[in-house]
Amino acid sequence: MARRPYDMLFKLLLIGDSGVGKTCILYRFSDDAFNTTFISTIGIDFKIKTIELKGKKIKLQIWDTAGQERFHTITTSYYRGAMGIMLVYDITNAKSFDNIAKWLRNIDEHASEDVVKMILGNKCDMSDRRVVSRERGEKIAQDHGISFHETSAKLNVHVDTAFYDLAEAILAKMPDSTDEQSRDTVNPVQPQRQSSSGGCC
Amino acid sequence: MATTTFYTKQRCNWIEGRDAKVDEVMREWMHKFCTFQDVKICVSTFNVNGRSPLSVFPTWFSQKPEDIAEFYAVGLQEMDLSVGTYIIDNTKKMEGWVDAIHCSLPGGRTQFNVVGSMRLVGIFVIVFQAVNSKVRVSDVNVKYVATGISVLVNKLGNKGGTAVSMKMNDTWVCFVNAHFAAGNNELERRNQDFRDIYNDMVFYPRSQQEGLRDRPLEVPIMCLYDHDVVFWFGDLNYRLNTDMYGISNDEVRRIASSDKFADLLQHCQLREQMARGTVFKDFEEPSTLPFRPTYKYDCGTNTWDTSEKGRVPAWTDRILTFKKYPQVGLESIRPMVSIDTITISDHKPVRAMFNLKVKKINESGANNVYEEAIREADRRANEELPQVQLSLNEVDFGIVNYLEPKTRSVIVQNVGKSKVRFSFKVRPNARNNQEICEKWLMVTPTHYQIPQGSSMEISLTVSISTDIVRRIQDLIRNGQLQEILVLHLENGRDYFIPITAVYNNSCFGSTLEKLLSMRPKKEVNLIDFGDFSENSLSDNCPPNVPRVIYRLVMALRTRGAVQLNIEEEQDNEVFNRIRSALESGQPDDLSQLASSYMLYSALIRLLDSLDEPIILEGMFKIIHKEMIKYRTDARQLWTVVRSSLPKQNQAVLELICLMLREFFSQKYELKDQLSLWATVLFRHDIQDEKMHGMFSTILQTICDYAPDVALG
Numbered sequence: 001m002a003r004r005p006y007d008m009l010f011k012l013l014l015i016g017d018s019g020v021g022k023t024c025i026l027y028r029f030s031d032d033a034f035n036t037t038f039i040s041t042i043g044i045d046f047k048i049k050t051i052e053l054k055g056k057k058i059k060l061q062i063w064d065t066a067g068q069e070r071f072h073t074i075t076t077s078y079y080r081g082a083m084g085i086m087l088v089y090d091i092t093n094a095k096s097f098d099n100i101a102k103w104l105r106n107i108d109e110h111a112s113e114d115v116v117k118m119i120l121g122n123k124c125d126m127s128d129r130r131v132v133s134r135e136r137g138e139k140i141a142q143d144h145g146i147s148f149h150e151t152s153a154k155l156n157v158h159v160d161t162a163f164y165d166l167a168e169a170i171l172a173k174m175p176d177s178t179d180e181q182s183r184d185t186v187n188p189v190q191p192q193r194q195s196s197s198g199g200c201c
Numbered sequence: 202m203a204t205t206t207f208y209t210k211q212r213c214n215w216i217e218g219r220d221a222k223v224d225e226v227m228r229e230w231m232h233k234f235c236t237f238q239d240v241k242i243c244v245s246t247f248n249v250n251g252r253s254p255l256s257v258f259p260t261w262f263s264q265k266p267e268d269i270a271e272f273y274a275v276g277l278q279e280m281d282l283s284v285g286t287y288i289i290d291n292t293k294k295m296e297g298w299v300d301a302i303h304c305s306l307p308g309g310r311t312q313f314n315v316v317g318s319m320r321l322v323g324i325f326v327i328v329f330q331a332v333n334s335k336v337r338v339s340d341v342n343v344k345y346v347a348t349g350i351s352v353l354v355n356k357l358g359n360k361g362g363t364a365v366s367m368k369m370n371d372t373w374v375c376f377v378n379a380h381f382a383a384g385n386n387e388l389e390r391r392n393q394d395f396r397d398i399y400n401d402m403v404f405y406p407r408s409q410q411e412g413l414r415d416r417p418l419e420v421p422i423m424c425l426y427d428h429d430v431v432f433w434f435g436d437l438n439y440r441l442n443t444d445m446y447g448i449s450n451d452e453v454r455r456i457a458s459s460d461k462f463a464d465l466l467q468h469c470q471l472r473e474q475m476a477r478g479t480v481f482k483d484f485e486e487p488s489t490l491p492f493r494p495t496y497k498y499d500c501g502t503n504t505w506d507t508s509e510k511g512r513v514p515a516w517t518d519r520i521l522t523f524k525k526y527p528q529v530g531l532e533s534i535r536p537m538v539s540i541d542t543i544t545i546s547d548h549k550p551v552r553a554m555f556n557l558k559v560k561k562i563n564e565s566g567a568n569n570v571y572e573e574a575i576r577e578a579d580r581r582a583n584e585e586l587p588q589v590q591l592s593l594n595e596v597d598f599g600i601v602n603y604l605e606p607k608t609r610s611v612i613v614q615n616v617g618k619s620k621v622r623f624s625f626k627v628r629p630n631a632r633n634n635q636e637i638c639e640k641w642l643m644v645t646p647t648h649y650q651i652p653q654g655s656s657m658e659i660s661l662t663v664s665i666s667t668d669i670v671r672r673i674q675d676l677i678r679n680g681q682l683q684e685i686l687v688l689h690l691e692n693g694r695d696y697f698i699p700i701t702a703v704y705n706n707s708c709f710g711s712t713l714e715k716l717l718s719m720r721p722k723k724e725v726n727l728i729d730f731g732d733f734s735e736n737s738l739s740d741n742c743p744p745n746v747p748r749v750i751y752r753l754v755m756a757l758r759t760r761g762a763v764q765l766n767i768e769e770e771q772d773n774e775v776f777n778r779i780r781s782a783l784e785s786g787q788p789d790d791l792s793q794l795a796s797s798y799m800l801y802s803a804l805i806r807l808l809d810s811l812d813e814p815i816i817l818e819g820m821f822k823i824i825h826k827e828m829i830k831y832r833t834d835a836r837q838l839w840t841v842v843r844s845s846l847p848k849q850n851q852a853v854l855e856l857i858c859l860m861l862r863e864f865f866s867q868k869y870e871l872k873d874q875l876s877l878w879a880t881v882l883f884r885h886d887i888q889d890e891k892m893h894g895m896f897s898t899i900l901q902t903i904c905d906y907a908p909d910v911a912l913g
């Protein structure tokens with residue numbers, strides 16, 4: 001049966017300390033590019049990317065937030081409405097990892113309850129400067145029942161995987177297609193509706 | 202039956218109408234997956250005035266080989282006027298007309314098949330396709346919409362529209378035949394007929410049902426505007442507005458019969474309504490109509506109506522076209538004509554010939570392109586997001602002073618691909634949740650539209666007014682005034698603009714206690730021997746009066762009331778000079794520093810900016826009571842007021858009263874200032890007139906009396 005390609009719009013949010021690479025991760029995912037100069041985000045930006053998952057077209061609207069401390073009270077107000085949140089730290093920056101707990105608290109306080117979370121340890125290309133082991137990252141994610149990836153926006157490691165995994169986890173939470181079908185057939189405003197028959201995706 | 206769930210089938214195919222942006226890209230890339238075929242379509246409309254047809258009309262359609270079309274669409278109006286047709290569906294007349302049209306087509310009836318037809322009483326539309334046509338016609342749907350007077354439940358059906366919708370290969374085409382309300386004065390009803398037909402002419406094509414069947418919340422219909430092409434023709438009944446221009450019927454007929462008939466088109470109601478955008482929005486018609494008005498003739502002739510009613514000629518019979526988007530290849534390839542040789546009716550038939558580039562979609566090609574189109578659509582969507590550049594990422598005002606507004610500007614440059622609309626958002630999580638920022642900051646404009654490539658200046662002003670200064674300590678965080686503006690672009694991102702300012706602590710916006718402990722910095726004085734004196738004026742200041750207040754009052758008294766001109770203009774520069782003199786203690790004697798008026802207003806501002814009024818809030822009630830009790834006993838009144846106040850307030854009040862009393866005696870008109878002083882000292886709500894009058898009276902009584910007692 002035919003699916004409407006964009007019948008799903010997922011709103012995702014990137015959060016984490018300033019400089020951990022949120023903007024770079026988004027830029028890598030949407031434009032497949034990378035920039036080494038650091039221009040700290042002062043505001044809230046977003047990009048759109050359509051992905052295909054389980055035969056569905058899903059439009060991702062990905063919001064990139066300012067990581068700087070002084071904006072925290074403002075940025076938390078954008079959590080509401082996010083269906084997925086990527087919490088990013090930098091494996092070469094211990095402080096950014098220590099702050100994970102604080103970010104998780106922020107999510108609990110300000111995001112909707114059923115938001116899907118994911119932790120990303122970014123800059124995994126810089127093994128010589130690593131201060132947070134992969135195990136510690138996995139551990140904290142596991143403790144909170146959250147999925148985890150080590151990524152590199154620079155070398156394009158696991159960036160796509162992370163977004164697809166997050167989208168898939170959100171999709172898995174959605175009411176499944178059989179519900180939609182039953183909604184179809186009982187809808188009285190649709191005369192001449194054909195009964196379910198084969199079709200494309 | 203095998204049901205395919207979408208989980209097993211991974212590929213998504215393109216179905217138009219689901220995502221406007223992707224459709225746009227697909228349309229631009231159409232040549233990559235579509236082939237086009239030229240198809241000639243002839244359209245004709247004829248109001249037959251209830252007449253029976255001749256067996257054939259040899260001149261109705263051009264028989265020349267190069268003029269033979271692949272499709273003929275014909276709309277008739279008033280095909281059947283017999284009263285019976287309103288009640289009983291009489292098909293006999295219709296069959297006669299179908300035969301007559303069919304036989305009149307080039308090559309006769311054997312060369313064409315009927316694709317579809319629809320009838321609403323006398324409003325009849327029929328579409329023929331040439332037997333040798335290679336176009337695959339599908340999804341033929343028909344529909345009528347009745348407008349006009351409702352009788353009982355059903356509409357009468359003497360006005361309305363009938364239509365045939367179809368797919369020619371993969372191009373959606375709709376033929377709408379309409380008969381609008383008649384009569385010179387029924388313009389609005391004609392417009393309404395258009396709107397009703399346009400609105401209700403919806404189809405439920407089978408293939409669209411398939412495509413959209415999983416959009417449970419969207420009714421799967423084809424509206425007129427969903428078709429690639431719409432031909433809308435019929436007796437639209439729009440008349441000429443010539444009477445409004447004082448052109449008589451005879452004159453119109455004369456022009457209509459002459460070579461200058463085209464001049465009349467400028468008076469056409471339809472043209473006028475279309476120009477106003479009232480009806481037929483996005484429809485087109487050739488700019489000139491190269492034939493005489495098609496209405497109204499004496500039947501059997503080419504003579505303008507000689508009946509009693511003597512109708513003014515008009516182009517009532519029209520053919521208009523609509524294209525869903527500019528790339529649709531639809532062209533009028535012959536001048537539109539009316540067929541004067543057909544005289545059975547009081548109208549003439551009108552005929553037009555079009556070429557339509559009918560498209561055929563290569564399914565697998567389209568689906569291959571589709572993936573790429575989605576990426577392209579995303580790329581464009583991201584690129585088209587509004588973008589601006591700010592000239593400053595943050596704004597630091599440096600040191601700001603009381604009543605000394607400071608302005609900075611931020612240039613917002615639209616560097617995006619379209620115009621942007623911006624607005625400052627009510628700051629999320631802010632304490633004052635209605636405003637975009639704290640009161641000490643003013644932003645203009647707070648919203649605006651910037652054309653592409655242009656820029657605009659936003660002005661930011663920090664202004665520490667009296668209101669703000671009274672609670673300045675609550676506003677300061679980390680020694681600064683801080684705010685973050687949120688500049689929001691409509692349908693786009695938000696920019697944060699941090700604002701900081703350092704408030705210069707001042708004797709303004711302070712408290713009496715603080716003022717009392719304030720000591721001028723003397724070190725500068727030591728160098729300047731000329732001005733130096735052991736006994737400066739302020740050394741005589743009574744212990745409970747702050748020096749700054751004392752110095753102002755003494756300077757005013759020294760100058761005397763006669764010099765006080767309350768009409769003078771406020772001068773901020775002078776005010777700032779007084780302020781810094783007060784704060785630095787230099788010069789100690791202020792009497793030569795500024796005009797009496799500026800000193801006077803500085804004194805008022807100083808008292809007004811104190812955290813609390815000199816006559817403390819809450820004293821109102823007591824004083825009011827005493828006032829009534831000791832209305833005539835000033836001494837008693839004074840004692841009560843005085844004893845209800847802390848020492849420093851008493852002392853300041855006494856000093857002020859002394860000064861005022863002196864002033865009133867020196868210059869009687871100054872008594873007008875009493876009410877102002879009452880406002881400053883009591884700081885009551887000046888809106889409340891009754892109270893206000895009372896406070897002035899109290900103050901007057903006190904002034905008249907107090908100094909004798911206190912400072913005698």
Ligand SMILES: Nc1nc2c(ncn2[C@@H]2O[C@H](COP(=O)(O)OP(=O)(O)OP(=O)(O)O)[C@@H](O)[C@H]2O)c(=O)[nH]1
Pocket residue numbers: 016017018019020021022023024025035036037038039040041042065066067068122123124125126151152153154155
């Ligand atoms: N080596 C390496 N450097 C990276 C990687 N990702 C980001 N960076 C660098 O880290 C710096 C900060 O990246 P951003 O993406 O701007 O950081 P951010 O998290 O968006 O910071 P804020 O906008 O201030 O919240 C930039 O100089 C990037 O080039 C990565 O995967 N590897």
Ligand SMILES: [Mg+2]
Pocket residue numbers: 022023024039040041064065066067
């Ligand atoms: Mg950033």
